[in-house]
Amino acid sequence: MSDAAAIEVRGLRREFRVRQGMFAPPKHVIAVDDVSFAVPAGSVLGVVGESGCGKSTLARLILGLLEPTAGDVLVDGQRLSGMDRRARARLIQPVFQDPFASLNPKRRIRDIVSMPLIAQGSFGRAEIERRVDEALDRVGLSRDQGTRFPAQLSGGQRQRVAIARALVLRPRIVVCDEPTSALDVSVQAQILNLLAELRRDLGLTYLFISHNLAVVEHIASEVAVMYLGRIVERTESEALFATPRHPYTRALLASVLTPEPGLGVPDVGLGDIMPDPANIPPGCRFHPRCPVALPRCSTEAPPLVDDAVGLVECHLVDVEAAPAHA
Amino acid sequence: MTALLEVRDLRVTIGSTAAVRGTSITVNKGETHCLVGESGCGKSISALSVMGLLPRGSKRETTTLRFAGEEIGSFGEKQMERLRGDRMAMIFQEPMTSLNPAYTVGSQMTEVLRRHRGTPRAQAVDRAAELLARVGITAPGLRLGQYPHQLSGGLRQRVMIAMALMCDPELLIADEPTTALDVTVQAQILRLLATLQKELGLGILLITHDLGVVARIADRVSVMYAGEVVESAPTAALFAAPEHPYTRGLLTCVPVPGKVRRDEPLGSIPGVVPRVSPGFTGCGFRDRCSQAHAACSGTIPRQTVSDGHELLCTLAPGWVAREAA
Numbered sequence: 001m002s003d004a005a006a007i008e009v010r011g012l013r014r015e016f017r018v019r020q021g022m023f024a025p026p027k028h029v030i031a032v033d034d035v036s037f038a039v040p041a042g043s044v045l046g047v048v049g050e051s052g053c054g055k056s057t058l059a060r061l062i063l064g065l066l067e068p069t070a071g072d073v074l075v076d077g078q079r080l081s082g083m084d085r086r087a088r089a090r091l092i093q094p095v096f097q098d099p100f101a102s103l104n105p106k107r108r109i110r111d112i113v114s115m116p117l118i119a120q121g122s123f124g125r126a127e128i129e130r131r132v133d134e135a136l137d138r139v140g141l142s143r144d145q146g147t148r149f150p151a152q153l154s155g156g157q158r159q160r161v162a163i164a165r166a167l168v169l170r171p172r173i174v175v176c177d178e179p180t181s182a183l184d185v186s187v188q189a190q191i192l193n194l195l196a197e198l199r200r201d202l203g204l205t206y207l208f209i210s211h212n213l214a215v216v217e218h219i220a221s222e223v224a225v226m227y228l229g230r231i232v233e234r235t236e237s238e239a240l241f242a243t244p245r246h247p248y249t250r251a252l253l254a255s256v257l258t259p260e261p262g263l264g265v266p267d268v269g270l271g272d273i274m275p276d277p278a279n280i281p282p283g284c285r286f287h288p289r290c291p292v293a294l295p296r297c298s299t300e301a302p303p304l305v306d307d308a309v310g311l312v313e314c315h316l317v318d319v320e321a322a323p324a325h326a
Numbered sequence: 327m328t329a330l331l332e333v334r335d336l337r338v339t340i341g342s343t344a345a346v347r348g349t350s351i352t353v354n355k356g357e358t359h360c361l362v363g364e365s366g367c368g369k370s371i372s373a374l375s376v377m378g379l380l381p382r383g384s385k386r387e388t389t390t391l392r393f394a395g396e397e398i399g400s401f402g403e404k405q406m407e408r409l410r411g412d413r414m415a416m417i418f419q420e421p422m423t424s425l426n427p428a429y430t431v432g433s434q435m436t437e438v439l440r441r442h443r444g445t446p447r448a449q450a451v452d453r454a455a456e457l458l459a460r461v462g463i464t465a466p467g468l469r470l471g472q473y474p475h476q477l478s479g480g481l482r483q484r485v486m487i488a489m490a491l492m493c494d495p496e497l498l499i500a501d502e503p504t505t506a507l508d509v510t511v512q513a514q515i516l517r518l519l520a521t522l523q524k525e526l527g528l529g530i531l532l533i534t535h536d537l538g539v540v541a542r543i544a545d546r547v548s549v550m551y552a553g554e555v556v557e558s559a560p561t562a563a564l565f566a567a568p569e570h571p572y573t574r575g576l577l578t579c580v581p582v583p584g585k586v587r588r589d590e591p592l593g594s595i596p597g598v599v600p601r602v603s604p605g606f607t608g609c610g611f612r613d614r615c616s617q618a619h620a621a622c623s624g625t626i627p628r629q630t631v632s633d634g635h636e637l638l639c640t641l642a643p644g645w646v647a648r649e650a651a
Contacts, residue, residue, distance in 0.1 A: 050508040050509075154598045157598075184365055185364065185579045185580055186364060186576065186595040189580075189592040189594035190594045196588075196591065211509060212509075213509070214581040218586060218592065219588065221588070241584065251510060253583075256509065257512075257542050258582050258583070259537040259565060259580055261542070261565045261566075263541075264543075265513055268510050270510055270514075272462055
């Protein structure tokens with residue numbers, strides 16, 4: 001793949017051993033199963049899917065917080081495994097969902113933001129002060145707010161602190177895991193606008209994880225749809241929203257409730273079987289919930305179609321003519 | 327239409343915070359009324375005060391609190407206990423915190439009926455199984471014997487709904503019933519609520535922060551801000567011609583696929599929701615409002631925009647259209 005990829009994952013797989021009880025043998029849960037993609041520098045890959053689909057595990061693998069069972073993660077062309085922790089921190093940084101849980105309540109905002117610089121061990125005091133001021137400025141926090149404690153700030157301001165802390169080492173890549181899900185809509189809009197502005201000004205690359213498809217559509221240039229550990233469709237954002245090809249993507253899009261009165265609540269057609277990562281169905285893993293499944297979907301794994309439109313794993317896409325590129 | 331629930335001029339103070347400041351809400355039979363707003367605007371507190379479930383140390387005042395034609399504002403705890411779970415039921419955001427982890431689904435569901443109606447156990451179990459099937463749960467017999475942790479989030483919320491329906495309530499108060507669920511499950515639960523309402527003629531007071539949910543399910547919407555209903559209208563009217571600057575701001579903040587280009591910013595409302603103390607006068611939104619002027623610190627008039635569309639604002643109804651012209 002191209003040298004310009006900021007994040008590249010190849011055949012990434014992660015299993016967890018889950019104990020079933022005192023005497024039953026432990027079970028293997030495959031949270032991420034053979035995932036490969038590349039994110040070009042300066043772009044945004046949105047990852048969507050229901051809870052339990054493996055999107056947060058994927059984020060933690062890319063951040064180096066979890067070791068993959070198999071496969072590789074390359075960040076800025078370098079393999080993550082074996083990379084020094086400090087070098088990794090200079091390249092890639094996280095922003096998590098709940099800013100309250102990820103900020104130390106007993107430290108002042110300035111100290112929280114300076115922590116990554118101190119951990120590097122190579123920055124002088126004046127440089128640390130200068131960089132903290134710059135990061136707080138960037139995210140729209142005042143010097144005065146820097147002297148407060150997390151509990152004295154609002155949810156949106158706390159998320160700004162988390163973003164400042166992620167930026168203070170001037171990384172190339174930021175992994176955002178549900179960064180606005182805990183926020184009110186008016187504050188969510190402020191944070192999304194801030195993230196978009198930072199990406200443009202600093203040339204950042206984002207991996208942006210969210211369960212809210214409307215949010216992902218607004219910020220991501222490309223979208224990956226995950227289902228039980230696999231990426232079942234990955235397409236450039238406009239094309240995915242205009243002509244979704246995988247039945248699961250269609251169901252996800254159908255369940256987005258836009259503020260348009262009179263449309264009612266759509267029937268997404270998924271039935272009431274829930275996906276269980278500990279019991280992945282044979283064949284196509286989506287077939288028990290798929291409204292258009294064929295007999296062979298329950299036995300044969302679908303082929304990977306990789307064409308001009310994008311990438312999709314479904315038996316039906318194989319038979320249907322590929323839709324015209326929107 | 328007959329008013330099932332009528333609340334007039336509700337005021338709630340909790341410690342030094344005026345959580346609700348003169349809210350009026352009417353829910354008609356067979357109607358869904360949505361209370362929408364951001365966290366801290368007083369929507370949950372309004373609902374809890376109707377049920378008589380306010381936290382200790384809070385003070386409630388109201389000129390009218392009428393349920394099914396009966397004034398319940400003066401009801402004591404004993405009388406409210408008889409109403410709750412029987413003729414008025416409530417479901418909450420996180421079903422795991424409202425279900426008891428130590429008891430099976432069946433024993434929790436039947437308790438409602440045995441307590442309120444003294445129904446014999448076998449009959450109550452039949453009713454529970456019937457309702458689980460009614461809310462779309464396959465194998466209800468199996469589910470009755472299971473504990474809450476053995477169910478998925480969507481199933482738990484269905485159990486909560488079924489439990490709320492055990493005594494055939496007339497009013498259902500739902501506080502963010504789908505916020506903790508996946509979007510796919512959210513759609514299923516909302517469809518279920520809409521169907522049940524039609525069949526049972528329930529009045530629903532639904533609390534949500536999600537304008538998408540409001541647009542798709544509400545007959546009537548009341549937008550709350552800093553403890554007041556700032557705008558209230560039939561759903562179609564509110565979305566077609568919102569008048570209050572806060573309502574207008576909220577609507578521009580919501581990302582809608584295909585509406586705002588990726589490189590353009592979403593609309594946003596600067597600042598945060600204020601905490602208002604009991605002596606506060608004027609409009610609670612004025613510090614964040616782009617239209618604010620001197621009169622906004624005085625008494626704010628409640629105006630009628632059109633039939634059933636009310637506005638609490640100093641701007642004259644129709645200002646948006648006039649400004650655009």
